[in-house]
Amino acid sequence: MSCSQSSHIVQSTCAYCGVGCGIDITIKNGKASGLEGTMEHPANFGQLCVKGSNLLATTDLTNRLLEPQINNQTVDWSTATSHVAEKFAQIIKEHGPDAVAFYVSGQILTEDYYLANKLMKGYIGSANIDTNSRLCMSSAVAAYKRSFGEDVVPCSYDDLDSTELLLITGSNAAWTHPVLYQRIERAKKRNPAMKIVVIDPRKTATCQIADYFLPIKPGTDAAFFNGLLNYLSANNGLNNDYIEQHTQGFEAALLAAKKWSLAEVSAYCDLDQQTLACVYQLFADTEKVLSFYSMGINQSNSGTDKCQSIINCHLATGKIAKDGCGPFSITGQPNAMGGREVGGLSNQLAAHMDIENPEHRSTVQRFWQSPTIADKAGYKAIDLFDAMDEGKIKAVWIMATNPMVSLPDGKKVARALNKCEFVVVSDCAENNDTLDFADVKLPATPWLEKNGTVTNSERRISRQTNAIAPNGQAKHDWKIIAEVATAMGFSGFDYSHASEVFREFAQLSGFENNGTRVFDISAFSTITPRQYDRLKPVQWPVNNTYPEGKKRVFEDGQFSTASGKALFFPISPRQPRQKTSEKFPFRLNSGRLRDQWHTMSRTGKASQLTAHTDKCYLYINPVDAARLKIVDDEIVNISSDTGQASVHAKLDKNQRPDECFMPIHWNKQFASSANVSNLYASIADPLSGQPELKHGAIALSKTAFQQFGQLHISEDFIVQTQITNEFWTKARTSYGMSFQFANTQPETDILHWCQTSSQISGEWRQFSQGDTQYVVCLQAGRLAFLCYSSATNLSIENAWLKHVFSQKILLEQDIQSLLSGTYSDEFAQGKQICSCFNVGEKDIISAIKAGSSSVEQLGEHLKCGTNCGSCKPELSVLLDEYGINSTEIINTTFIAELA
């Protein structure tokens, strides 16, 4: 068979964010050889962002867990499965079912999630199963459930195309959901009358499409929306018919909002009153209004109320459940929504049934024919690790998540895991900060090998398909769970294919439903493996009435509450609980970067994705930095009540004064001390349990480092090179790996230190100039190792490093350049902006200065922004700064003040 005959396309879904982009993977001779966006997938219509485009660069076998291990010793599956089953059974026997717990993830598939829930709630008999989705959108869930009677997102991505006013709040969509952001951008181009308001404490890349930018004081969003409700009431903006016919509780909600006059909101939220009035009036005047919100709203001690305050405004105006309208919560993870469907949160049952409802418990138990059913809610994420710390949870099974990095107060999480008698971790990675605590490590299949379904932010179920066979001994999560359940002596876990699990779940969704629950996918109750493999993306409900799915729900004004009416709730805005003080004067915000994902166990492998930002920064307002005498790129020490970190400073005029931002991604695998979660206290919303991860209180200080340096290592020597300096950070590069380090006690014999750290035998050369030292090592004429160290921070152009490491025989003149730290201007490209075509900041600025006046023109000249488009907002920022750009954002007050 020829190569072309052996190639075929497998359709799957992206492994990262909640947009849920369809991907066509080309398989050639059993290997994935390329990918592109699926043209006909309604979530992305062929588009992928930079993370999705580079998925294949993350699928190699480095750092893959390929065999089961007990106490770090490789064992076979049968030994591992029996051991896990016996230990769980023993602890349950001795201490009861609530002494064990599962902590799962929005990264696993619906089939995995469903079985984990089934085992814990129906067979073990506890509800101690929670998920990292608790950290992402549980406040949105709690508010939907409280208001609509069911956790149902009433919107679709199509609404982004047709809306006339889009409020983006608590979301840097340009970086976190880039494909949706570009869809919004296209909608605005098609309809220039469409207005976009961005409400965010930071002026992020998303502001590039904003007509109005409201740099809101962190934590005050509920007051903003209470003020809106009050304004609508006072200015004839209510839909009294809708309120009357389809809702309850409006008077109490309005009464609570009454005190929030324009002046009050302006003072409380730190917003310009005139702009506020303008935006409120726009909401009142515009027929189609969509609120798009994400973790900036959810990750708060009052996240549920903030979501509710948004919902209240949509209910009060009837701008809900119709074209271009509604409160649209966007999920962070690829299958956070799937987890919500199967009851992945500890206070839910499967298929949108309630654990507190005896009829629902009976329905689920009878359907499963299970020996028991959990009758009370289990521990939510933070409480679960607290219970472990208190010795109540004695065995935990962590699946596809890294709580040591993502949960607040890492010291407490570490203490809890240390105390826990038995820790099982299923993961595709061999090393991460949580696996260090595992008694048993179970190799799970990653994206590309996994098989099942995911549901995106608009309720659309898509297949994530096993494009290649599992590597090593890796197994699908659902299979591992089923085998452990069977080994524990439970029947009801006899599945041979993911489609059988999905079929059972579909049957449960329709079982005794009778129209009482919107979540109903019973049209798949008889799905065959072949049909499952051909499943086309579809939005639930999918049942007899809607066999092709349904774009919008609640159109008839009938909600899932007992009365059929949506419920208002009165909102009293609450301040964040982590308060700044004299000791900790800066507010800490955190979030995602454009090219990284979660704890970097996948995206950290791809040099294409580290080129944009290769180390963790603390973004700080230049005025604050000047006061503390912190300069750009200096390493700063960050401390809070719970932890400490040391990262480089990035002076950023888009930060409000006294507020800092730090990305969530870095951890012990990539830096000595750059885990932002450690800086947050364990505080959560009392209803949703979602941690307050946007409102830390920190202090900043200068560090006492005396020596700074960089190591660059070629591909062949990555594994053997280890450094343990007081400060270090590392990043994958196109030639291998780069490290940056700093010492308070300088290494005096830097050559010896380089040789010991790298273990490379080759031709070592060294040159010193003042306090700067240059070391290179050549192997067979090729550059293997390079180190610069100095009393000040050094920076080296990436293009130069790429050039010298790519030479088969490095010329003497290049060696001399390396040993003197000089290189030609042609390699000076500055920060990489476009990861697809490696276009640097300097070329872009030159092109702007030479006359390119739009993103499109930059694309024509340099190709930047013409593939995935993820860099387009940054191109706009550069156009704003160095040229003439058409985007005018109203109310950048604090930025103007700083200028």
Ligand code: SF4
């Ligand atoms: Fe993946 Fe990017 Fe699409 Fe999100 S927007 S699903 S990360 S390709």
